[in-house]
Amino acid sequence: MSILIDAESTFIIQGITGREAVTMTRELLDYGARVVGGVTPGRKGRDVHGVPVEDTVRALTEQMRVDGSIVAVPPAFAADAVLEAIEAGVKLIVVVTERIPRAQVARAIEYASQEGARIIGPNCLGVISPGKSKMGGIGGAADATRRAFVPGVVGVMSRSGGMTTEIANALSEAGLGVSTAVSIGGDAMIGSTYAELMPLFEADEQTQGIAIYSEPGGPMEAQLAAHMAEHGSRLPVVAFMAGRFMDEMPGMRFGHAGTIVEGRADTTADKIARLEAAGIAVAERIEQIPALLRERIEGAA
Structure with a gap:
């Protein structure tokens, strides 16, 4: 599915x-x-x-x-x-x-x-269900898309279009692959957040874990943490938080329009603390995501 x-x-x-x-x-x-x-x-x-x-x-x-x-x-x-x-x-x-x-x-x-x-x-950049279809420019040319997005068991959500592909490539090389990847958008206001997409992944039998790429600024990580705390999840979730250096640069923008740190709740330190408190593992590097997910997927089996 x-x-x-x-x-x-x-x-x-x-x-x-x-x-x-x-x-x-x-x-x-x-x-x-x-x-x-x-x-x-x-x-x-x-x-x-x-x-x-x-x-x-x-x-x-x-x-x-x-x-x-x-x-x-x-x-x-x-x-x-x-x-x-x-x-x-x-x-x-x-x-x-x-x-x-x-x-x-x-x-x-x-x-x-x-x-x-x-x-x-x-x-x-859109949505892709590897081996089935894609909407948007995600993955680029067809051959490159097939190499980076191998069908598998991990759902991917990312505020960065390019990092959607980077994470998918890491998961594919590790043999986990991707069930569906969603580039949710880098603006401050978007149509579908992590928390709003989680129930869809929960209902998908193919998906066994979730990888998330996040950035400073905005309330989406707090919303995800609240969702996980209230509803729980059958899926292990591993996140990567970019831009940790921005905690020392309040009011600055990193990358996307939505990554403006306006208060303590927008900082990477606060977001990481919220995610970890909700049971979400936070990787320090992108390449750590597959191993962290594999450990948790196998532990849940």
Whole structure:
């Protein structure tokens, strides 16, 4: 099994005629993903690598089943693109666009919640269920993706798109592999947090452990720790916390828009303490994650 997507998932790309989206389309098709259409207003009748282009999302959803949409449009139009997809009945939206105004992101997330849809991102690389499908630019070219993301038993969640691949590669080389990996997004406000995705992994029989890449700033680690403390988990969880040096640099940003340390609760020291108190092991280096997970998975068997 997997979460969010599988081999039968069909999806579209909004903004498909943009330069980066054209490349993404080729990579997705080469991986075997079922990209069934694209949307760029005014470009109806064209195609991108054989994928038909329409002016609106509804023009596609009225013709075929569309399980998800990748939003790859400029920041000024991205929130409206998300709303359009949800209004047309799409239930999974992966937003790769960054620098979307926070108020617009909040509006899109609220609307998605009302309509029973899920947003991944913004400012993310997407989702992959290795050997089945992927949505977004995660992993890059198909051959590189297959090398880094080997099907396996560990779910991956990461605020960094690039580090999603680094962790997956480490897990694959160690023989554990990946069930589903989610690049959740590096912005301060995102559609799906660690805590919100945990129940999906809990319900997935393929997943036997969780690897998390985290960064300073934001409340997501505290939310995950609270979730684990309240609900527990059948899955051992190992996290890596980047940017420990930032504890001495309050107010500075590290990497992503969401990594701004605004108070003690945002520091790496506080986050590590919260995670460990909730039973989550914290690795000091990325390469330690596979061994820590293997030890805990075997101990739980």
